[in-house]
Amino acid sequence: MAEKTLDIPISTTAEDFGGLRMTKQRQVVYDVLAALGREHPTAAEIFVDAKERMPSISLATVYNCLETLTGAGVIRQVCIDRAAARYCANLTPHAHFYCDCCEKVFDIELKDSAEATSVWSLPKGSKVTEMQVAMRGICGLCPRCRSEES
Amino acid sequence: MAEKTLDIPISTTAEDFGGLRMTKQRQVVYDVLAALGREHPTAAEIFVDAKERMPSISLATVYNCLETLTGAGVIRQVCIDRAAARYCANLTPHAHFYCDCCEKVFDIELKDSAEATSVWSLPKGSKVTEMQVAMRGICGLCPRCRSEES
DNA sequence: TTTAGATCAAGAACTATTCTAAATAGGGTA
DNA sequence: TACCCTATTTAGAATAGTTCTTGATCTAAA
Structure with a gap:
């Protein structure tokens, strides 16, 4: 994006x-x-x-x-x-990934035609107005982060 | 649960x-x-x-x-x-739902055999060690929250 | 131009959390 | 058991991020 x-x-x-x-x-x-x-x-x-x-x-x-x-x-x-x-000025549905190694925050996009809430068993009648998804780990994108992986 | x-x-x-x-x-x-x-x-x-x-x-x-x-x-x-x-002492993979109406926090379980990260297109080589999913909205569980829904 | 309300700037205040230093507790060893 | 060493606890001070307060300024509408 x-x-x-x-x-x-x-x-x-x-x-x-x-x-x-x-x-x-x-x-x-x-x-x-x-x-x-x-x-x-x-x-x-x-x-x-x-x-x-x-x-x-x-x-x-x-x-x-x-x-x-x-x-x-x-x-x-x-x-x-x-x-x-x-x-964040990115309004598309996306998650955030914080890399413990390089300490950056990345946007993670939804897979094509996926729905962010679809894996969760929400109670009937509930209405989600906002959703924040934050992951933490190793991004594996830069050389240092690649070597960080065990 | x-x-x-x-x-x-x-x-x-x-x-x-x-x-x-x-x-x-x-x-x-x-x-x-x-x-x-x-x-x-x-x-x-x-x-x-x-x-x-x-x-x-x-x-x-x-x-x-x-x-x-x-x-x-x-x-x-x-x-x-x-x-x-x-x-939270609940260690199963679950999301949290904050109800704007009754101001409570609910645990939301994963759907059977679903994977929390599966809807997101993570970069190759990345490794997620933790994931926090927070939703906000109307829970629709108590009478007041049901009437709150437009 | 006047007026009313929205917005702004500066700094004080607040809240959640972390830090510090000294006291305490507990396990391992003599 | 007595001692030592380290981890942990306590109390309060310190900090960071954020919100609040107050008076000044701006804007739109009348």
Whole structure:
């Protein structure tokens, strides 16, 4: 999954989305997150980049924006263990893989035509509005991680 | 899933497990967690119950014990969003469902002969050592949650 | 232009968790 | 049994991440 277009009116400045304003700050936070692509930055990391684009922005505002954008369903919060929350502009159903060896977070896509909830025996009448899947292990992608495997 | 027997030498006092001592405190913490069954208590909640059984126990010790027991693979830590970590003595592969309506956490079992990772297209050579699946929504189990559904 | 409400910035406050240091406990050995 | 060594516990301080509070600023609508 390399490129993706949002069908949400969020790339134009100061436009409404879901009754909320797309302010300069929210736009900056979103742009920074989108620019960082697959890196799943934390709020603090986003703050660093956002400050380059808008020096007056505060950490509290970054948190506010991330919460607003998450609530609007435009980005997703990714929680792995108790570490700082990470954020992700990839809205397709996907899991996260944290590599114990290289300490990176990877997106894991659903298999073709698979359903994320299909392996779970959910109670009748239940409705899943959100699902977070986090795996941990060795990614086996970089040389060091390949040698790490026993 | 109502009853379950642990095949881990942990129910007898002060016995070794994986080179570690099963101390009184660790036993109490484990017992409290097992007694709370499906309730997925937080460290603070475990502390309250543990203090009844052993008034001298400290919160730091509860945290220590939970970490030790988790590391020994005897219990699991459950992280949902950024809320306080919850703990769980159910070691079978299962997911967690947080009900937005009744605010409870339910265990969701794997379907018969299903594999939790099977729907995800993991990179070749990767190895998953742990997987956390958290769903959020309406459980539809209690009357109030049933009426909540649109 | 005025007004009302949304949003922002800065820093204080809060919560869950980890760390530190000293005391204690328990197992192995003499 | 007495001693030693190490693991563990305790209590409280410290920390990290996040949320809250307050007053200022911005925006859209009237």
